[in-house]
Amino acid sequence: xxxxxxxxxxxxxxxxxxxxxxxxxxxxxxxxxxxxxxxxxxxxxxxxxxxxxxxxxxxxxxxxxxxxxxxxxxxxxxxxxxxxxxxxxxxxxxxxxxxxxxxxxxxxxxxxxxxxxxxxxxxxxxxxxxxxxxxxxxxxxxxxxxxxxxxxxxxxxxxxxxxxxxxxxxxxxxxxxxxxxxxxxxxxxxxxxxxxxxxxxxxxxxxxxxxxxxxxxxxxxxxxxxxxxxxx
Amino acid sequence: xxxxxxxxxxxxxxxxxxxxxxxxxxxxxxxxxxxxxxxxxxxxxxxxxxxxxxxxxxxxxxxxxxxxxxxxxxxxxxxxxxxxxxxxxxxxxxxxxxxxxxxxxxxxxxxxxxxxxxxxxxxxxxxxxxxxxxxxxxxxxxxxxxxxxxxxxxxxxxxxxxxxxxxxxxxxxxxxxxxxxxxxxxxxxxxxxxxxxxxxxxxxxxxxxxxxxxxxxxxxxxxxxxxxxxxxxxxxxxxxxxxxxxxxxxxxxxxxxxxxxxxxxxxxxxxxxxxxxxxxxxxxxxxxxxxxxxxxxxxxxxxxxxxxxxxxxxxxxxxxxxxxxxxxxxxxxxxxxxxxxxxxxxxxxxxxxxxxxxxxxxxxxxxxxxxxxxxxxxxxxxxxxxxxxxxxxxxxxxxxxxxxxxxxxxxxxxxxxxxxxxxxxxxxxxxxxxxxxxxxxxxxxxxxxxxxxxxxxxxxxxxxxxxxxxxxxxxxxxxxxxxxxxxxxxxxxxxxxxxxxxxxxxxxxxxxxxxxxxxxxxxxxxxxxxxxxxxxxxxxxxxxxxxxxxxxxxxxxxxxxxxxxxxxxxxxxxxxxxxxxxxxxxxxxxxx
Numbered sequence: 070x071x072x073x074x075x076x077x078x079x080x081x082x083x084x085x086x087x088x089x090x091x092x093x094x095x096x097x098x099x100x101x102x103x104x105x106x107x108x109x110x111x112x113x114x115x116x117x118x119x120x121x122x123x124x125x126x127x128x129x130x131x132x133x134x135x136x137x138x139x140x141x142x143x144x145x146x147x148x149x150x151x152x153x154x155x156x157x158x159x160x161x162x163x164x165x166x167x168x169x170x171x172x173x174x175x176x177x178x179x180x181x182x183x184x185x186x187x188x189x190x191x192x193x194x195x196x197x198x199x200x201x202x203x204x205x206x207x208x209x210x211x212x213x214x215x216x217x218x219x220x221x222x223x224x225x226x227x228x229x230x231x232x233x234x235x236x237x238x239x240x241x242x243x244x245x246x247x248x249x250x251x252x253x254x255x256x257x258x259x260x261x262x263x264x265x266x267x268x269x270x271x272x273x274x275x276x277x278x279x280x281x282x283x284x285x286x287x288x289x290x291x292x293x294x295x296x297x298x299x300x301x
Numbered sequence: 302x303x304x305x306x307x308x309x310x311x312x313x314x315x316x317x318x319x320x321x322x323x324x325x326x327x328x329x330x331x332x333x334x335x336x337x338x339x340x341x342x343x344x345x346x347x348x349x350x351x352x353x354x355x356x357x358x359x360x361x362x363x364x365x366x367x368x369x370x371x372x373x374x375x376x377x378x379x380x381x382x383x384x385x386x387x388x389x390x391x392x393x394x395x396x397x398x399x400x401x402x403x404x405x406x407x408x409x410x411x412x413x414x415x416x417x418x419x420x421x422x423x424x425x426x427x428x429x430x431x432x433x434x435x436x437x438x439x440x441x442x443x444x445x446x447x448x449x450x451x452x453x454x455x456x457x458x459x460x461x462x463x464x465x466x467x468x469x470x471x472x473x474x475x476x477x478x479x480x481x482x483x484x485x486x487x488x489x490x491x492x493x494x495x496x497x498x499x500x501x502x503x504x505x506x507x508x509x510x511x512x513x514x515x516x517x518x519x520x521x522x523x524x525x526x527x528x529x530x531x532x533x534x535x536x537x538x539x540x541x542x543x544x545x546x547x548x549x550x551x552x553x554x555x556x557x558x559x560x561x562x563x564x565x566x567x568x569x570x571x572x573x574x575x576x577x578x579x580x581x582x583x584x585x586x587x588x589x590x591x592x593x594x595x596x597x598x599x600x601x602x603x604x605x606x607x608x609x610x611x612x613x614x615x616x617x618x619x620x621x622x623x624x625x626x627x628x629x630x631x632x633x634x635x636x637x638x639x640x641x642x643x644x645x646x647x648x649x650x651x652x653x654x655x656x657x658x659x660x661x662x663x664x665x666x667x668x669x670x671x672x673x674x675x676x677x678x679x680x681x682x683x684x685x686x687x688x689x690x691x692x693x694x695x696x697x698x699x700x701x702x703x704x705x706x707x708x709x710x711x712x713x714x715x716x717x718x719x720x721x722x723x724x725x726x727x728x729x730x731x732x733x734x735x736x737x738x739x740x741x742x743x744x745x746x747x748x749x750x751x752x753x754x755x756x757x758x759x760x761x762x763x764x765x766x767x768x769x770x771x772x773x774x775x776x777x778x779x780x781x782x783x784x785x786x787x788x789x790x791x792x793x794x795x796x797x798x799x800x801x802x803x804x805x806x807x808x809x810x811x812x813x814x815x816x817x818x819x820x821x822x823x824x825x826x827x828x829x830x831x832x833x834x835x836x837x838x839x840x841x842x843x844x845x846x847x848x849x850x851x852x853x854x855x856x857x858x859x860x861x862x863x864x865x866x867x868x869x870x871x872x873x874x875x876x877x878x879x880x881x882x883x884x885x886x887x888x889x890x891x892x893x
Contacts, residue, residue, distance in 0.1 A: 070575055077529060077626055084525075088619070097511045097611065097863035102882075104507045104860070115421040115502040119494050122528065126490055130532035133579070137536060137572055141551065146567030218548035221567065228543060 072139065076132035080125055120266050124273050127236065131277050134232065135284060138225050142290070148220045152285055153209045159202040160282060166195030167275045170268040177261045185256070185264065189248040192271070196241045203234050229281055233274070240270050323851050324423055335431075337423035338850045339408045342430045344741070346404035349430075350397050351816075353437050357392035358809050360385040369802025371783040379782040380468040383452030386780065388444075390455030391478070394584065395485065396437055398726055402591040403489070403527065404433060406733060407496045407520045409741070413840035414517050416505025416858045416880075418851045420495040429495070432488030439481040448472025454780065456581070459552040459573050463545040465559065475545060479538040486531045486538075496524040505839075507860035511615070512879070514838045514864040515608065518615055519594020522622045523587045530583035530626070537576035544568070574636055578629040585722050586625040590618055592729035593660055596682045598864075599732050600664055602836045603679035604671030605875050607865035610663045617656035624653045634702050635709045643702045650700035654693065661690060672868065672875075676834075677751040681732030684759045685725050692721025695770065710780070713773025716766045724762045731758070731815070738819075739833045743846050744826030750818040754811055761808035768797045837876050838864050 141147070173188030207227065217227050247263045254260070283289045326332040333341060364385045367377045377385075408426070412419055420426045443450040452468030453461060453475060465471040469478070500513075500521045513521075540551040544565070552573045553565030601608040608614060630638060630646040664686055673679065695717040699705045708714060731754075738746050772794055777784065784790050832841040844854040858880040866877040 070579065073533075073579070074627070080529065081623060091510045093511060093615065094612070095509075095511050097509070098607065098865070101862045104509045104512070112502065115498050118501055119422060119498045122494055122497050123490075126494075126528050126532060129529045130535060133533050133536045133576065137540065137551070137576060140572050140575070141569060144567045144569065146550075217543075218550070218564070221550055224543065224549040224551060228539070228549075232539075 070136050070140070072136040073129065073132045076128055080129075114262055116262060116266060120269060124270070127273070127277070131229075131232070131280070134225075134229055135280070135289075138229070138284060139290070139293070141221050141225070144221070146220070147222055149287060150210065150215045150220065150222050150226060150285075151213075153206050155202065155206050155209060156282065156285075159199055159206065160278065162195050162199045162202060163275055163278055166192045166199065167268075167271045169195060170264070170271045174261075174265050174268045177256060177264050180256070182251075182256045186248075186251050189244070189251055189264070192267075193241065193244055193248055196237060196244065196271075200234055200237060200241070203230055206230075226285060229284075233278060233281060236274055236277075240267070240274060243267060243270070323418055326850070332850075335427060337419070337427045339412050339420045339423070339426060340741075340848065340850075342426055343405050343408035345430050346400055346408060346433065347406075349434055349437055350401040350405060353392055353441070354397035354401075355812075355816075356441075357389045357397060358812065360389040360392075362806060362809055364389065365802040365805040367782065369799040380449070380452060382782045383454070383780075384450045384468050384474075387452050387454055387457075387478075388440075388450050392440070393723065394455065394588070395482070396440065398588045398722075398730075399489070399527070399584070400433060401730060402588060402726070403496065403520060403524055404430065404492055406516075406591060406595065407524065408492070409737070410516055410840065411496055411499050411520060412503065413740075413843070413848065413852060414514050414838055415500060415503060415508050416839050416853070416860060417499055417503035418853060418857070421498045421503050422491075422495050425491045426495045429488050429492035432484060432491065436481045436485035436488060439477055439484060443469070443474050443477035443481070446473035446477060448474055451475040451478045453478075456574075456577055457541070458577075459541060459544065459568075459570050460554060460556055460565075463541065463553070464556070476542065479542045479545075482534060482538045483542075486535045489531060490528065493524045493528045496520060497528065505857045505860060508839075508879075511612070512860055512863045514594075515597040515611070515614055515618070516591070516594040516838075518618050519590045519592070519597075522618050523590040526583045526590070526622050526625065527587045530580045530587065533576050533580035537573055537580070540576075541573065571633075571636060574633050575629070578632045579626075581632060582629040583625045586621055588722055588726050590622065592685065592726040593618060595733045596685050596729050597660075597664065597667075598838065599678045599682040599729075599736055600667050601865050601867060602736075602834050603676050603682070604668050604673045605867045606667055606671035607867055608663070609666040609669075610659075611863065611865065613659055614663055617659050620656045621653060624649060624656070628653065631700055631705070634705045647700055647702050651697065654697060654700075657693060661686065661693075676735075677746070677748065677755060678732040678736035678834075680755050680759075681728045681735065684755070685728040685732065688720055688728060688762070689725040692717060692719075692725060696721055708773065710778050711773035712769050712777050712779050715779050716769035716773055719769075720766050724766065728759075731755075734819075736834065737840075738822070739829030739846075740840055740843075741847055742823055742826070743829055744822050744824075745829045745833060746822045746826060747818050750814055750821075754815045754818065757811035757814075758808055761804050761811065764804040765801050765808065768801055772797055772801075835874070835876050837866055837878050839879055842878050842880055 169188050169192040173185050173192060176188055177185040207230070210223075210226070215223050215226075217224055243263075244267050247260070247267055250260060250263070280289070283292075324337045326336065326338075331337075336342060336345075363374075363377055364382060366374055367382055408420070411417075446469075448469050449472070450469055451457070451462065451474035453470065457475070457478065461467050461470070462475055463470050467475075469475050500517060504513075540549075543549040544551050544553050548564055550565045550568040552570055553563070553568040554570065555566040556563050597608050597614060628646055628649045630642060631650045634643060634646075695713070699708060699714065699717060735746055735751060738744075773779070775791055775794060776789055777794055784794075829846065831843065831846045834841070839858055839860070840848075842858060843852055859882075860879045861882045862877060862879055864879055866872075866879075868875045869877055
């Protein structure tokens with residue numbers, strides 16, 4: 070459970086940092102009159118805050134699953150499964166999608182609408198290719214005889230990649246809607262915000278994937294062993 | 302970086318939050334059924350939660366009939382008894398309390414209390430309710446599935462939850478239960494995002510965080526906790542579904558069932574317990590924190606006095622929320638653990654008592670020399686304080702490893718958690734309904750029926766749960782279908798059990814009076830007017846009662862003061878609404 074406690078400690082640090090800017094030590098009973106906020110010019114759009122909170126929830130979900138992975142790993146029946154090299158290709162595709170969306174966001178802010186539309190299509194294609202690639206990786210593994218129920222390592226592999234894939238699928242639905250809007254309507258502030266949010270979501274899912282990848286490859290447990298040695 | 306200036310005559314600063322474009326319903330269906338208005342969604346949530354809660358109430362009757370008069374009722378066999386226990390616990394904790402506090406009161410009160418027109422994502426809010434309803438329907442479906450609902454206990458511990466010895470283990474029961482929880486969590490996340498972001502971004506001008514009523518603080522903090530804790534239950538449910546349906550071994554150890562070696566092996570039941578209680582303990586406070594917040598507002602309003610130590614109350618809510626994430630293993634003392642872990646979790650558990658005690662002292666000090674009106678909301682609020690202290694004190698016993706281990710499997714624990722997270726929050730729910738019903742419907746609830754309801758419920762709850770502590774202390778185990786010929790069970794226990802069962806029937810029946818009152822007062826209640834309790838918070842200052850779609854008419858309210866300006870010296874009335882700039886003849890600064 071140390072992974073999830075660490076994750077929550079990070080969330081708690083963000084909350085404390087935010088609360089520190091909210092004058093929680095003020096004496097509201099003495100302060101009658103206008104109160105106004107002087108933090109910044111424009112307040113953050115609610116959708117952006119909403120996405121931030123949602124990503125915290127998704128982060129909690131994955132860190133809990135990873136905690137379970139580490140706890141289950143210690144039992145004697147654990148047999149790590151060989152990672153198909155194809156996953157490297159998938160990682161590349163997902164990274165490309167993330168870069169494409171970042172580029173789209175920058176182009177949209179520069180009012181280069183045509184370039185942004187192309188970028189959206191590229192990201193959409195990358196997302197679909199990633200999902201297809203993941204399914205292909207599943208096929209390689211099951212073809213090689215590594216089935217879901219044979220070994221806990223296999224079970225975790227299929228479950229975690231499945232959960233991640235479902236999140237990518239959800240992101241693709243949102244991205245598809247944004248792309249359709251971008252082709253049918255002129256760019257406005259709302260659309261640019263949507264593109265930015267898609268980009269943030271994609272970067273986050275990329276990070277989650279990299280962590281999962283490190284986990285399956287065994288690097289994550291190497292890192293943890295190293296930290297343990299430092300501590301003891 | 303919030304700047305408060307007291308110059309009342311100054312020009313109004315420009316709005317920081319743009320007025321939102323509201324969704325406009327076009328037909329009866331989109332107005333009342335597939336509504337995106339938080340107030341309608343709140344009523345839908347509350348109605349569904351109370352309806353499913355009544356099912357759980359009847360289940361508790363059936364359990365008590367068996368415990369009080371063992372063997373008298375043929376339809377209650379051992380399997381049915383375990384199914385009743387499981388569904389009673391699960392429904393009460395998740396589908397009633399969580400849904401009613403966050404989905405019901407959260408939806409109704411957050412936008413009104415922070416001065417917003419609606420939640421920030423109304424469409425997701427609507428989806429949240431319909432997904433919750435789907436979860437409830439899946440849950441109800443398990444009663445009619447072959448094999449009946451699961452009887453695994455509300456904690457659903459594997460491996461027994463998915464084995465044939467447990468009702469529903471090899472049938473549909475456990476599958477429907479896990480699916481229902483997964484659906485519930487998806488729906489809740491949609492709603493929870495709304496509650497959090499509305500508090501963060503939807504507040505009206507002048508409503509700084511430290512001017513929010515404690516109700517909003519309580520619901521807000523509980524929602525943040527729920528968003529971070531429910532994923533643990535989600536992961537646990539998904540993994541157990543894999544074990545049950547796809548033959549994996551996340552939680553299932555090598556096990557022989559009916560002389561047959563199962564294909565599972567190596568899984569860790571303790572892993573499930575960690576995941577479950579990582580959700581399960583914050584869940585206690587997810588239910589308690591909204592209750593803390595609401596009760597603070599009820600006490601302050603009905604004692605006509607500002608809440609004592611507002612800042613401390615806010616800090617205590619946040620600290621309790623944080624601490625509750627690092628105490629989960631105190632539910633697992635009997636599962637065995639490293640003594641150092643036990644020591645750690647016992648310490649953190651006892652530390653939570655500090656901010657909680659601060660809150661109790663502050664409630665009592667708010668009452669001290671207040672102008673106490675013994676209205677129905679106040680009666681229920683007082684009942685909450687007493688009950689919560691009672692349940693909290695036994696919690697101090699059980700938080701210690703050495704005391705918990707012998708008591709853990711007895712009725713003492715049942716009495717403890719019913720006092721602290723059953724009766725206490727339910728008291729607040731009743732108080733809150735009596736308090737806000739006039740705003741929701743425009744009419745007061747009937748006072749006489751309310752008094753009957755209160756006294757029967759309050760005295761009855763104590764008649765049920767006080768003797769249960771004793772029953773537990775003499776060693777009667779919980780979760781047992783019948784006591785049989787246990788030599789150590791005193792005769793007094795049997796007569797007490799019968800007494801408890803009769804009281805449970807009476808208290809349950811008293812809730813029918815309450816439901817009747819809710820319906821009857823809709824038409825025949827006394828007209829309430831906009832602000833019958835003469836309260837300061839924004840929801841009582843709406844131009845119309847009940848508030849229409851959009852809440853505030855043309856102009857959003859502007860907030861000039863905190864939520865607790867009661868009995869301000871020199872003010873013409875004993876309350877000053879939050880949106881009133883001038884206190885009257887003497888300014889507040891001069892008085893203080």
